[in-house]
Structures are given as C-alpha cells and as structure tokens.
Amino acid sequence: MPEPLTYAFMQRALIAGVLLSAVAGYFSPFIVQRRMAFLGSGLAHAAFGGVALGIVLQFDPVLVALPFTVLIGIGIVLIREKTELAGDTAVGILFAVAMALGILLLSRTQQYAGDVMTYLFGSILAVQSADLVWASGLAIFTIVCARWWPVWAYATVDERLARVDRLSVKRIELALVISVAVAIVVSAKIIGILLVSAFLVLPGATARLVAHSFAGMTGWSCVIAIGGTVVGLLGSYYTDLPSGPAIVLLQAAVFFIVAAVTRR
Amino acid sequence: MTTAIELDDLSIRFGSVSALQGLTFSVPPGAFLAIIGPNGAGKTTLLHTLTGMIQPSDGTVRVLGEAPASLSGDAIGYIPQVKTLDRHFPARALELVVTGLRPQWPWRLRSADRAAAMNALERTGAANVAERPLSALSGGELQRVYLARCLMRPSKLLILDEPGAGLDVAGAAAMHHIIEDYIAEHNATAVMITHDWEGARNHASHVLLLNKKVVAFGPADEAATEQQLLQMFGYTGHLAQTHGAHDA
Numbered sequence: 001m002p003e004p005l006t007y008a009f010m011q012r013a014l015i016a017g018v019l020l021s022a023v024a025g026y027f028s029p030f031i032v033q034r035r036m037a038f039l040g041s042g043l044a045h046a047a048f049g050g051v052a053l054g055i056v057l058q059f060d061p062v063l064v065a066l067p068f069t070v071l072i073g074i075g076i077v078l079i080r081e082k083t084e085l086a087g088d089t090a091v092g093i094l095f096a097v098a099m100a101l102g103i104l105l106l107s108r109t110q111q112y113a114g115d116v117m118t119y120l121f122g123s124i125l126a127v128q129s130a131d132l133v134w135a136s137g138l139a140i141f142t143i144v145c146a147r148w149w150p151v152w153a154y155a156t157v158d159e160r161l162a163r164v165d166r167l168s169v170k171r172i173e174l175a176l177v178i179s180v181a182v183a184i185v186v187s188a189k190i191i192g193i194l195l196v197s198a199f200l201v202l203p204g205a206t207a208r209l210v211a212h213s214f215a216g217m218t219g220w221s222c223v224i225a226i227g228g229t230v231v232g233l234l235g236s237y238y239t240d241l242p243s244g245p246a247i248v249l250l251q252a253a254v255f256f257i258v259a260a261v262t263r264r
Numbered sequence: 265m266t267t268a269i270e271l272d273d274l275s276i277r278f279g280s281v282s283a284l285q286g287l288t289f290s291v292p293p294g295a296f297l298a299i300i301g302p303n304g305a306g307k308t309t310l311l312h313t314l315t316g317m318i319q320p321s322d323g324t325v326r327v328l329g330e331a332p333a334s335l336s337g338d339a340i341g342y343i344p345q346v347k348t349l350d351r352h353f354p355a356r357a358l359e360l361v362v363t364g365l366r367p368q369w370p371w372r373l374r375s376a377d378r379a380a381a382m383n384a385l386e387r388t389g390a391a392n393v394a395e396r397p398l399s400a401l402s403g404g405e406l407q408r409v410y411l412a413r414c415l416m417r418p419s420k421l422l423i424l425d426e427p428g429a430g431l432d433v434a435g436a437a438a439m440h441h442i443i444e445d446y447i448a449e450h451n452a453t454a455v456m457i458t459h460d461w462e463g464a465r466n467h468a469s470h471v472l473l474l475n476k477k478v479v480a481f482g483p484a485d486e487a488a489t490e491q492q493l494l495q496m497f498g499y500t501g502h503l504a505q506t507h508g509a510h511d512a
Contacts, residue, residue: 033350033352033353149369149371150368150369150371151368151369153368154363154367156350156369157353158344158349158350160317161344161363162367163315163317164316164317164337164340164342164344164423165337165367166336166367167337167367208354211354212354212356212397213356213359214353214355214369215371215372217354
C-alpha cells in the first residue's frame with residue numbers, strides 16, 4: 001500500500017475528496033452553462049459568515065453554515081425574481097453582507113484563528129469522520145438529483161421552451177442554487193472557502209472544451225474533478241502544501257493545457 | 265370546440281406600462297393566423313399569453329377551450345425567437361429535435377428517436393445539419409431545426425415567434441407550406457408572428473394587425489390590405505410596389 005494510504009487522516013481525506021469532487025463534477029456543467037460561476041463565488045463567501053457564526057457559537061460550523069448559505073442562496077434568487085436588479089447585483093450585496101458579518105463576529109474571537117484558516121484555505125488534516133458522513137450524504141443527494149438531469153439539462157438549453165412544456169423553471173433554478181450552496185459548505189474543509197468556487201467551475205469549464213454533448217460534458221467533468229482531487233491531495237501530502245490550492249492549481253493547469261490544445 | 269383561441273377584452277400591463285389593451289377576437293380551429301405589427305406592438309407578449317407564460321391583467325383568454333396555463337405541455341408546439349437559445353450549449357441539432365418528443369434532454373439518442381428526428385429534419389430541409397453543433401448553425405438553419413422539433417409530436421396549436429427570421433425566400437416559402445401541411449394533417453391551429461406581409465397574405469388564413477390594440481383582424485385578404493398596413497406602419501414597402509407592378 002502506498003505510504004500516504006497507511007494514514008487514517010489521508011484515507012479520510014481521499015474518501016471525502018473523491019465523494020466531493022464527484023459531486024462538484026456533476027454540478028459543474030450546470031454552473032458553467034447557466035453562467036452561475038459568480039453565484040458560486042458569492043455563495044462560498046457567504047458560507048464564511050455561516051462558518052464564523054458556528055465558530056463563535058461553538059457549534060459544528062458546517063451545521064450552522066449549511067442553512068445560512070442556503071438562505072443566502074434563496075435570498076439571491078428572490079431578489080433577482082422580485083426586483084429589477086440583475087443576479088450579479090443580488091450576489092454582490094448578499095455575499096458582502098455575509099462576509100462582513102463573519103469578519104465582525106470573528107473580530108471578537110481571536111482564539112479560533114486556526115479553525116478559520118482551515119475553512120478559508122482547506123486542510124486534509126482537518127477531515128474528521130463526521131465530515132465523511134456529510135460528504136456521503138451529499139453524494140447520495142447528488143445521486144438522487146441525477147434522476148432530474150434530463151429535465152435540468154433541458155431547462156438549461158432554452159428556458160422558454162421548458163416553460164411552454166410546463167417545467168417549473170423557477171423550481172429547477174432554486175434546486176440548483178440550494179445544491180450548489182450545500183456542495184460549497186460541505187467541500188469547504190478540504191478545498192477552502194476562498195477556492196471552492198473554482199473547484200465547482202474548473203471541471204465543467206475544462207470538460208466543455210473537449211465534450212460535444214452535455215452528457216459527455218458531465219462525464220468528463222466528473223473524471224477531471226475526481227482525478228484532479230486525488231492527484232492534488234497526494235501532491236499536497238508529499239509537498240506539505242495546503243490541499244485546496246494544490247487541487248485548484250492542478251485543475252487550473254489541466255484547464256489551460258486543454259484550452260491551448262483545443263483552441264480554435 | 266367552435267374556437268381554437270378566444271380573447272375577450274384581454275389587457276396586459278407590466279407595472280404602469282400597458283402592453284396590450286382590450287383585445288377581443290376569436291380564431292377558428294384549423295386557422296393559420298399571422299400576427300403583424302411594428303416593434304413594441306405587443307406581438308410576443310400576446311404569444312406568451314397564449315402559451316400561459318403571462319397571465320392576463322384584465323379580460324379572459326381561452327386556448328383550445330381552456331385557460332392557457334392549465335393546458336398540458338404537449339398541447340402546444342412552440343418556436344421561440346432564436347435568441348432565447350443558449351447557442352454555446354454542447355449539443356448537436358439532432359438532440360434538440362428529439363426534445364420535441366418529450367421535454368427532457370437525452371443522455372443518449374435511442375435509435376427510434378434518432379430516426380424520427382432525422383425524418384423531421386428531412387421534412388424541413390435540414391437533414392444536412394443533423395450532426396452539427398448548435399453553435400455552428402446559422403439563424404436560418406436553426407429555425408429549420410426548431411420547426412423539425414415541432415413536427416416530432418402532433419400538437420393542436422402551433423405558436424411560432426418569427427419563424428421566418430433568418431430564412432431565405434425559398435426557405436420561408438417552404439416553411440409556410442410545412443405549417444399548412446401540419447395544420448391539415450393534425451387538424452391544428454397555427455399562430456405566427458411575422459414581418460413578411462407578402463407571405464402572410466399568401467399563406468395565412470387570418471391576419472391580426474396589432475399595435476397594442478387590434479388594428480384589424482379577419483381573413484387575410486380583408487385584414488392585411490395596403491390601406492390597413494399604411495395606417496399602421498405609414499408605409500407598405502415592396503408590397504405596394506409589387507402590386508403596382510402587377511396592376512401595370
């Protein structure tokens with residue numbers, strides 16, 4: 001057995017990493033095609049507010065950040081729907097509010113700086129058994145969501161066609177936003193809040209460059225996400241670098257190479 | 265059912281902006297209605313109301329005997345304006361056509377679905393673009409693909425938002441014939457927004473001249489007269505010249 005796999009923390013990190021990257025790979029094509037990349041970035045920053053609240057309240061930060069980030073996501077959808085403001089404006093407002101709240105709360109609790117750094121930048125050492133439960137739950141949730149892939153994909157191609165065909169386009173959008181919010185919070189410990197949006201965008205963006213169908217894009221995205229995460233985690237172990245930047249930089253390198261090879 | 269579409273004093277407002285005012289008319293089953301009007305006349309708003317995407321502010325609308333929002337999805341065949349499609353979606357024309365069978369994106373194409381889609385594409389003269397990515401289709405080719413998508417399932421109502429946009433003269437004529445055949449084959453009714461006055465007069469059974477209100481409605485040769493078009497647009501363009509040449 002390779003040396004890293006003999007350590008329990010590395011086993012946990014790899015299992016969680018594979019599960020979370022499969023989830024990210026599945027949702028990434030939707031994020032890319034629906035131009036939700038900025039929303040993902042906004043939700044990741046919003047998650048910081050929830051994590052900070054959890055740390056201050058001495059609750060499991062994931063448990064607090066989950067409903068917090070989901071509510072921010074729903075708020076963004078509602079502002080976009082009920083006002084004439086564009087989606088990116090709603091994201092810009094709410095993620096700043098959540099970040100400000102997080103910074104304000106943490107300014108009162110300097111002793112938890114280590115926890116904050118873990119969530120901001122990701123750490124393979126921080127993955128606990130409870131995180132595996134979260135990751136497994138998210139993976140099962142994603143498998144259930146796969147049932148709706150054909151309908152979600154159809155609503156992504158042409159929203160108006162989907163509405164005439166009586167698909168609930170608003171409900172589909174809300175389901176996607178909530179799914180992305182949950183994926184961001186659960187992935188934050190390994191990838192880090194600052195980088196998790198890239199973790200959700202890069203696999204789909206790279207897959208788009210090589211795939212000729214949406215099904216192919218989804219498949220490639222999962223392969224790229226899982227491959228990048230496993231290699232990134234092992235690289236992180238051998239080089240003693242933070243896991244989040246290692247994974248994201250590796251996936252970014254793959255993106256740039258594929259973009260160079262496939263350029264028009 | 266004595267009417268396919270029935271509007272009674274229909275008005276649509278968006279906040280303080282009035283888009284449609286007091287529309288009253290009815291369209292018999294089997295009719296081919298062309299809607300003509302200047303930009304901002306409320307044509308697309310009217311189509312969206314017929315599909316159930318927009319609710320009336322005042323008045324009533326009945327489509328195939330029901331309120332539009334309560335119609336099932338397969339009651340309506342729809343061609344949106346081209347610009348609503350995500351052209352960068354990774355897909356081939358054939359896959360888009362197959363969604364005409366059921367409102368789902370295919371994981372993979374079944375052979376029976378592929379054969380049906382190819383047949384529809386051949387009818388619209390677009391079989392040569394079947395395997396082409398959506399991003400590589402011209403506007404006219406995409407319109408033919410959308411029309412093929414409509415042919416995949418028999419609907420009682422075809423709603424077409426500028427289906428002739430981007431088509432050449434021969435393509436537009438072929439499209440009109442396909443719609444006429446579809447109406448005859450499925451005992452359907454078709455409603456089409458068009459800026460092609462000549463095509464509307466030659467192929468549609470009924471014409472609605474719309475400028476927020478009904479300017480004229482009736483059989484094509486009665487409603488789309490040069491006088492009515494002149495009143496609405498202040499211009500009849502090549503229509504007057506063509507007819508003038510014929511008269512001479």
